Amino acid sequence: MTTSDAELTNGAGEADATRNAADLHHRRTGRPYVVLRLAMSVDGRIAAPDGDSEWLTGIEARTDVHRMRAESQAILVGAGTVRADDPSLDVRLVEGPNPRRVVLGSAPPDAKVHPCLEWVGSIPDLLDQLGNDGVVQLLVEGGAGVASEFHDAGLVDRYVLYVAPAIFGGDDAHPPFVGAGAHTIAELPRGRFVSVRPVGADLRIDLVID
Numbered sequence: 001m002t003t004s005d006a007e008l009t010n011g012a013g014e015a016d017a018t019r020n021a022a023d024l025h026h027r028r029t030g031r032p033y034v035v036l037r038l039a040m041s042v043d044g045r046i047a048a049p050d051g052d053s054e055w056l057t058g059i060e061a062r063t064d065v066h067r068m069r070a071e072s073q074a075i076l077v078g079a080g081t082v083r084a085d086d087p088s089l090d091v092r093l094v095e096g097p098n099p100r101r102v103v104l105g106s107a108p109p110d111a112k113v114h115p116c117l118e119w120v121g122s123i124p125d126l127l128d129q130l131g132n133d134g135v136v137q138l139l140v141e142g143g144a145g146v147a148s149e150f151h152d153a154g155l156v157d158r159y160v161l162y163v164a165p166a167i168f169g170g171d172d173a174h175p176p177f178v179g180a181g182a183h184t185i186a187e188l189p190r191g192r193f194v195s196v197r198p199v200g201a202d203l204r205i206d207l208v209i210d
Contacts (some may be wrong), residue, residue, distance in 0.1 A: 014195050014206070015071060018158065022137040025157060031131040032074065032138040034155055036147055037065060038176045039162040045173035046144065051084070053174075060200025061162045063093045065141075068160065070096025072139040074130055077113070078146040079105030088112045089141070099139065102126070104146060123149060148177045159191075159207040162199065 016096075022033035039057045040046050047053035055062070069075055070091045077087065082103055089112075090098045101116035119126050130138060140150055150156050182188045191209035198204075 004196060014197075016189050017194070018137075019071065021158070026049070026096045026131060026136045029131070031127040031145055032135040033157045034127070034150060034159055035068065035072065036140045036150055036156045037068065037160045037162070038147060039164065041164055041166045041168050041173070042170065043167050044175065045168045046176045047174040048168065049078075049172040049174070050158075051174070054085075056166065057162045057164045057202045058200040059093075061164075061202040061204070064199050064204065065162070066091045067096070068095040068139055069099050070094055071100045072104055072137040073135040074100040074137075075141060076102040076104065076138045077140075078142040079103055079107060079118075080145065081141075081143050082107045082111050082113050086112050096209075100135065102130070104142065104149075123153060124156060127155065144174060144176055144178045148179055151177060152179070154189075156209070158194075159205075159209070161179075161205040161207065163203040163205060165201055165203075199200075 018033075018035070025031070025033040038046060039053070039061065040072065041056065046056070069089070075089050077089065089101050101113050103113060103116050103118050105120065106118050107113050107116060127138070140146060140156075189209050191207050193205060194205035194208050196203070
């Protein structure tokens with residue numbers, strides 16, 4: 001069995017592989033390796049029609065996310081997420097350092113995310129600055145708007161999808177991306193599943209776009 005096959009079935013070496021890829025990417029581009037994290041239902045929805053997404057996935061998946069936070073030097077969300085959820089963006093479920101916090105837009109003065117970098121410029125410029133500041137891996141945890149900004153610009157290096165064994169049904173629950181997507185099958189960006197493994201009752205899928 002090859003290393004890739006082992007990762008595909010049981011996630012062996014997952015953290016080391018991501019860390020190595022991040023180090024190589026940072027040395028080559030000067031920018032952080034961007035990991036986009038999404039939690040969704042089997043039918044690809046990230047929140048109920050009323051906007052509620054707490055908790056779509058189980059405690060094991062949330063703990064795994066906190067582990068990824070501890071392995072990242074910075075974490076990013078949009079100002080809308082800060083206003084709606086007031087997240088702490090810390091690693092309270094695991095041992096490790098809290099990442100530097102970045103908000104696209106302005107955070108309310110009393111938000112838990114402070115102290116943070118509030119960014120209003122372009123994302124490529126942000127990545128350049130973070131890379132210069134020594135950020136090797138950036139974890140993006142924003143909502144559909146932020147996910148779309150990074151995805152549409154081709155700035156995601158690794159997609160980490162936590163899939164819950166739940167189905168919303170219908171078309172009124174919130175999708176992971178907004179706006180126009182690929183218009184035809186031929187335009188679909190395609191990649192490789194580099195790791196697939198259960199995390200508690202959920203499934204973690206790591207995808208790299210070629």
